[in-house]
Amino acid sequence: MKSEDDLQLNEEKLVSENTERIIENELIPVIAASETSGIGILTTELKPPPIGLCPKNIWERNVKIKRLNEVSSAIARYYQAGLKINPEWIEEYNELVEIVSKY
Secondary structure, three states: OOOHHHHHHHHHOOOHHHOOEEEOOEEEOOEEEOOOOOOEEEOOOOOOOOOOOOOHHHHHHHHHHHHHHHHHHHHHHHHHHOOOOOHHHHHHHHHHHHHHHHO
16 A cells, blocks of 8 residues: 555656646646556646736835935934034935835
């Protein structure tokens, strides 16, 4: 009597040339025969679609958050060094905080 592992290995040994193929977005079923039993098994092989594009609103949010982190890090570095902080950085920081808080 065959174990479950043996049965699984037999399923994995199906001849790949005889499995279902996707041709021009159409499924064409083909019966694949098991090497040991000779019984035909109908298999399905689905190809996932390619990775698309990140939604624009999510991309914009991520860009704004990254810029906010960069500006706040620069402000912190200048503060810790005892240097004068550029007023444009403070303005940009405040603008970005408002924008990011809306998301």
